[in-house]
Amino acid sequence: MFEADEEFHKIIFEGSDKKRIWSSINDVSTEFQRIRMLRLTANSSWNNIFNQHKEIFDAIRNKDPERAEEYMKEHLNMVIFDKEKVKESYPSYFK
Template identity: 35%
Template sequence: MKLEGVKKFLKENTRQYTYRVLKENIMNLNLEPGEAIGEIDLSRELNVSRTPLREAIVQLIEEKLLEVFPQKGTFISKIDLTLVEEAIFLRETCERKILKLACRDENNGELINQLEKNIEYQKISLSFSHNLHEFFSLDNEFHTILFDRYNKKNIWKAIKRLSTHYDRLRLIDALEKTNIEATLNQHIEILNVIKNRDVDKVDRLVEEHLLNYKEVIEKYREKYCTYFK
């Protein structure tokens, strides 16, 4: 087991550090769905005591990212398509509202500038660096900008907490490059809808954007069969 991003941030206590590193490694698939983890190994790798480690593990169990099986051990949770569907339902409902607010916002110039800048970074990420983890991060940032603009930060945080299984599936999709051009083009279309205040296109566009993976889910389940519940 080799964890990534183990440098501790300023002002992070040991529990926060342990939780962040474990969650990041689960979400970026460095710790793979279905993989067993051991407290002794993790404690040694992170150089932390067992108490903050166990606290972080309990939190990740509550977030359905870890599962404990008696007499077997603790495992990274496999991707559960039922939880994926729940996350999509929530995101679809909230993102329709946010985009309609953006379309009707008479003072959305700064929002448009932020989204345009984000899209340019997405293009650079794909054209030059081919850093698909970076593109995935910029994809998330695109939506964060929208929720922040309308004082819905806590709603976005709640969405992200409930989207851990969906987001791991989205990352697989990004790494496979199956829908990556479509995702970028849809972000551009979302921006144009906001610019043109075209509210009538919002529902269709949100549904298309969130369901990109649907057409290839069986391919992923076959290729990454150990990742899925």
């Protein structure tokens, strides 16, 4: 599932002509990627993640950048929101 999530975000950034930003995020933020991977591995709410991806995709397809941005922020904020929970569940993965 992590690979599919990763590919989705990569395509969004490439389609927005922001490929370098995605590369920078991946290069700089090892902890962010680790949290995403652990969260996706442990997360059983795949339908929620899929629905968020669909909302983002639909907004882009409908040429509604404001809504796409809103959905993307909401989706990415889930990682930030779950950060402490993931760190508590997997303390050996973090300093």
